[in-house]
Every structure is written in C-alpha cells, then in structure tokens.
Amino acid sequence: GIQRGVFYRRDDGSVWIDLREDGLDEKLVLRSDGTSVYMTQDIGTAIQRFKDFSINRLTYVVGNEQDYHFRVLFLILKKLGYPWADDLYHLSYGMVDLPNGRMKSREGTVVDxxxxxxxxxxxxxxxxxxxxxxxxxxxxxxxxxxxxxxxxxxxxxxxxxxxxxxxxxxxxxxxxxxxxxxxxxxxxxxxxxxxxxxxxxxxxxxxxxxxxxxxxxxxxxxxxxxxxxxxxxxxxxxxxxxxxxxxxxxxxxxxxxxxxxxxxxxxxxxxxxxxxxxxxxxxxxxxxxxxxxxxxxxxxx
Known part of the structure; x- marks a missing residue:
C-alpha cells in the first residue's frame, strides 16, 4: 500500500491513509510501534477470506454505530485494487431498545x-x-x-x-x-x-x-x-x-x-x-x- 501511494508513513513511523478527497478523514492503519488497529485487522481478514473461500460477496452484519468504519474499510480495499471490493456489503442494523430506554451495561439495563x-x-x-x-x-x-x-x-x-x-x-x-x-x-x-x-x-x-x-x-x-x-x-x-x-x-x-x-x-x-x-x-x-x-x-x- 505504501509503495503504491495508497498509504503514507508519518515521522513517528505510523502508517495512515488520507481519504479527505473522498469526503472522509485521515485514518490510522498501523501504529508507530508496528501494532495493528481494528481497521488493519479487518483489511487482512477480508483479503484472507477471499483467498481461502470461493465466495462472490461478503456481507458484514454489524450495528449502524459502525457505519463509518465500513465505509472506510471498503474504500481502502478498493484503492488497494481488489476487484471484489465492490462486492462487500455492510448490513447496518438498528439497535433494539427496551420500553424504558436504551440498554446500557453501565446502568445495569442490559438484558441477558x-x-x-x-x-x-x-x-x-x-x-x-x-x-x-x-x-x-x-x-x-x-x-x-x-x-x-x-x-x-x-x-x-x-x-x-x-x-x-x-x-x-x-x-x-x-x-x-x-x-x-x-x-x-x-x-x-x-x-x-x-x-x-x-x-x-x-x-x-x-x-x-x-x-x-x-x-x-x-x-x-x-x-x-x-x-x-x-x-x-x-x-x-x-x-x-x-x-x-x-x-x-x-x-x-x-x-x-x-x-x-x-x-x-x-x-x-x-x-x-x-x-x-x-x-x-x-x-x-x-x-x-x-x-x-x-x-x-x-x-x-
């Protein structure tokens, strides 16, 4: 990704991607100490899944609180040149609340x-x-x-x-x-x-x-x-x-x-x-x- 100009390295050694021209922000993909972030792991997992399995579409069933994350993920994979990036889909589901309000673990309102x-x-x-x-x-x-x-x-x-x-x-x-x-x-x-x-x-x-x-x-x-x-x-x-x-x-x-x-x-x-x-x-x-x-x-x- 760095060699192709998709990613760039900052002075502290961390690796980023600039998506501002696409209406998004700059996104960290590798920390300065070389450890990965969630985005890095999801990039690698998506690539591995298409290598290991004969699939033509990959659907992520994840809550709508992660909408931005998947917009960034799909765009990164597309910029990296993977032809199947257009076949990724985020099934963004809404949250389920109780009649007395949203479930919150800190307030003990989560229902088993x-x-x-x-x-x-x-x-x-x-x-x-x-x-x-x-x-x-x-x-x-x-x-x-x-x-x-x-x-x-x-x-x-x-x-x-x-x-x-x-x-x-x-x-x-x-x-x-x-x-x-x-x-x-x-x-x-x-x-x-x-x-x-x-x-x-x-x-x-x-x-x-x-x-x-x-x-x-x-x-x-x-x-x-x-x-x-x-x-x-x-x-x-x-x-x-x-x-x-x-x-x-x-x-x-x-x-x-x-x-x-x-x-x-x-x-x-x-x-x-x-x-x-x-x-x-x-x-x-x-x-x-x-x-x-x-x-x-x-x-x-």
Missing part, C-alpha cells in the same frame, strides 16, 4: 438473551392458558408449545422491523394473539392444519370449471402467488421484514377467507376439494415463510 427467552416462554404460558390455546395437550406438548410461541414472538417482533431501523422491543405486545405478531401467524397456521386433519378421507377431485371464486378466495390465491417474489425481494434487499410482512398478510387473507367461506361444508364436493387444496397451499406457504424467519409453525394450538 437467555433470561429474555425464559420470560417470553412464561408470558406465552400465561396467555395461552388464559385464552385456552393449550387445552387438550399433554404437559410435554404444552411445554413445547410455550417455547415455540415465546421464541417465535421474540423473533418475529424483531424481524418484522426493517433491520436498518432502530426499534423498541415490547415483550407484552409481541406475544399478543391478535395483530401483527408471531403468535397470531402461528395460531393461523395451527388453525389451517386443524382443518386439514379434519378433511382426511374427503374427495380431492375438482376442476376450475366446477369452482366459482369469491373475492376472499381470489385475494388468498393472489397472496400465495406472491411468495417467490417476496423471497427474492428479501434476499435482494437483505430484509427479512419483507418475509415477515408476507406471513402476516397471508395469515390475514386466510382468516378473511375462513370467515367468509365454509370449507368442509361447502355447496359441492368439488368446492370442498378446492378449498381444502387452497388451505393446504396456505399452510405450506405459512410454514415456509416462518421457517425462513427461524420460527416454528405449530401443528396444534
């Missing part, structure tokens, strides 16, 4: 992740028992359900927000069985699976000529049809929030369809078969969307 997960499971237990969501389940099944709901509530509440935005995590809101929450979507999936279990043994024969679609059915089909496009968009924009929004939209669309249409007691066998298949496609898409978010889709609730 394990403690938070335990708290979420406890909240899921209390609310599920209050609403009768776990009736008919064995004790092991109940324990598993509370874990799935608690963890799902936490993951979904965080992932539904664009990762670049700062957010406030409210445990009580996240566990609600109504609204844009993980448990609402999980309950919707369990409802569909219950219908499908009851449909076992019924005729599967139908054709489009035998089916007259109402508006709710059309909306549900159109929502399911969007799924591949949603996944592609989420990957392109590095935003799981897109998948989370789809899962919520699909759960809402199915519930609207369910409220407007009888599935197992429809007017004809063909219509019953069609609505069963539509329900099956809904359950499959809901489960896959939740899996992409790292959330389990319960079969029973």
């Amino acid at each position: 992740a394990d403690d938070l997960l335990d708290e979420m499971e406890g909240t899921a237990r209390s609310l599920s028992e209050e609403l009768g969501k776990s009736e008919g389940l064995s004790e092991p099944e109940k324990a598993k359900l509370y874990q799935v709901l608690g963890h799902g509530a936490l993951k979904y509440y965080i992932l539904k927000v664009d990762p670049r935005k700062r957010m406030v995590f409210n445990p009580e809101e996240s566990i609600d069985f109504n609204g844009n929450t993980g448990p609402f979507i999980q309950y919707s999936h369990a409802r569909v699976r219950s219908i499908l279990r009851k449909s076992e043994g019924l005729s599967r024969a139908w054709s489009w000529a035998d089916v007259c679609l109402d508006e709710r059915s059309k909306e549900l089909i159109q929502t399911i049809y969007r799924f591949p496009e949603v996944v592609e968009q989420a990957a392109r924009t590095f935003s799981p929030a897109v998948v989370a929004q789809f899962a919520y939209d699909l759960a809402k669309a199915f519930n609207a369809f369910y409220q407007s249409n009888s599935i197992l007691n429809a007017e004809s066998e063909a219509l019953i078969a069609f609505r069963i298949d539509l329900s099956r496609a809904t359950a499959s898409s809901l489960k896959r969307a939740l899996e992409l978010l790292g959330i389990e889709a319960p079969e029973r609730m």
